[in-house]
Amino acid sequence: MQTLISIIIALIIFSVLVLIHEFGHFIVAKKCGVVVNEFSVGMGPRLLSRVAKSGTRYSIKALPLGGSCAMLGEDEDNAEEGSFNSKPLWARMAIVVAGPFFNFILAFLLALIVIGYNGVDISYVSKVTEGSNAYEAGLRQGDRITKYNGATVSVGREIYLEDYVSPLDGSDISVTFVRDGKKQTISYAPDSEERYIVGISYYETDPKATISSVPKGSAMDQAGVVAGDEVVEINGTKISTGKDLKEYIDAHPFGKEEINITVKRNNKEKKVVVVPQMTKLYSSGFVYNLARDKQSVGGVLKYSLVEVRYEINTVLKSLKMLVTGKVSANEVSGPVGIVNVIGDTYNQTKSEGFMVTLFTMINMAIMLSANLGVMNLLPIPALDGGRLFLYIVELIIRRPIPKDKEGMIHFIGFILLMVLMVFLIFNDIRKIIL
Structure with missing residues (x-):
């Protein structure tokens, strides 16, 4: 039933994400x-349909999977009046974009709901360790961080994203902050220490002890643990929440002895033996805010735009990590994996009540909607970004690309996308089974 x-x-x-996407093409066309x-609305055979005076057929189809917008002459060498290819270049580009x-826009509207109800995690300093390099450089509790290592930040999660994408490595940390209306910029070396670690990230506030990331080559990575696994036991001690996990690690610092850890993946428990590694760790010396504070109407509008920016940056930085090899292809999820994540998230939050579950699902929709928008703008044939790229080429060379060549480019792109889709589905199923 839960499945x-x-x-x-x-x-x-x-379905909502795809339908809104197609509606964008439709309304601008x-x-x-x-x-x-x-x-x-939907795919497959028609259940209901009506032809409007404009000649457009509006249909409801059997399979509730998004929708479609079929334009006259869109994929043909058709220049008759009213066809897609008869329109000037700017119009075709606008329709594609x-x-x-x-x-x-959908991500922004959904963010309005979430931030209006829950507030936002403004990027201020919640604690500075006395004696740390950050403290000596002048950073204090309450300072509002606006830039972190060159990246513009407005919410705490953006600082987390920067640390995740570019972990501290001993290089100087640059922080721009506002205090009493005055902007200041400081630069300092991170604090460092050597100790045994297993190599996991998690949120202390998580109602489950879910692992958010596992660095490549870490002890947990070598033991077969992956992001999304849930820690349920360490050396015989039951772990239920992120707070439990932090309290255990604080009370039992890792040494060179083996650790028996039980993780849960897809409701199946798996026992692993982990050998901690001596590692030099770097710290920024301060703690930033991740708690949400209510906002005024103007604040809700502002931070809803920030939320969309954050989601777009997350996708772009994740793609960069994939291309540069910081993230393996096995960590990428396809449709089956996304459905599985949505299911796991639903199961984890439903005990917290309807509103928590609802807003968690809306947050998932915000992330996926921004993801869909970014991915479709990539210059890959058969995607909107591929079409837009060819139109930019047409703008530069000042003549249209022959339709047979354009069609062949999109066909090859479609085949490659189908191959990628098969790989992702196979990879998703493999991860679920294992």
Whole structure:
């Protein structure tokens, strides 16, 4: 039953994201005078349909999987009046960009709901360790951080993202902050110490002791533990929450002795033996805020835009890590993996009550909507970004690319995307089984 509910929730989220994406193409195509042959909700055979005076068929189809917008002459060498290819270059570019742009609009609207209700984690310093390099450099509790190592930040999660993407390595830390209305910038060396660690990240506030990341080559990585696993026991001590995990680690610092850890993955427990590694650790010397504070109407609008920026940056930085090899292809999730994550998240939060579960699902939708928008803008053939790239080439060379060549480029891109999809689905299933 729980699996069925998880699948239904995932289908609803996916369908809304795709439908809004296609609606973006539809509404801008209409404004540009392009004939839309059909706009459908769902896929597969038609259940209901009606042809409007404009000639557009509006359909509801059997499979509740997003929707589609079929424009006249979109993939053909058709220049008749009202066809997609008869329109000027700026109009075709606007229609293509509209789909991803509407995904960003949806992410913004959903962020308004979440931030309006829950508030936002403003990026101020909640604690500075006395005697640390940060303290000596002048950083104090209450300072509002606006830049961290060159990255603009407005919420605490953006600082976490920077540390995750570019872990401290001994290089100087640059922090710009505001205190009493005055902006200051400091630079200092991170604090360092050597100790045994297993190599995991987690949130102390997590209702479950879920591992958020596992560095490549760490002790946990070598033991087969992956991000998303839930720690349930360490050396015979039961672990239920992120707070339990922190308290255990604080009370039992790791040494060179082996550790028996039990993790839960897809509701299956797995016992692993972990050998801690002596590692030089670097610290910024301060703790930043991750708790949410309520905002005024203006603050809700501002931080909803920040939320979209944060999600877009997360996708772009994750792609960079994938390309540079900091993240392996095995850590990338496809449709099955995303459904599984949505299901796990639902199961973990439902005991916290309806509102917690609802807003957690909305947060998932914000992340996925921004993800869909960014991925569709990548210059990959068969995606919106691939079409946009060819239109930019057309703008530069001042003549249209022959439709047969454009069609071949998109066909090859489609085949490659299908191969990638098969790999992702296989990888998702493998991770679930294992």
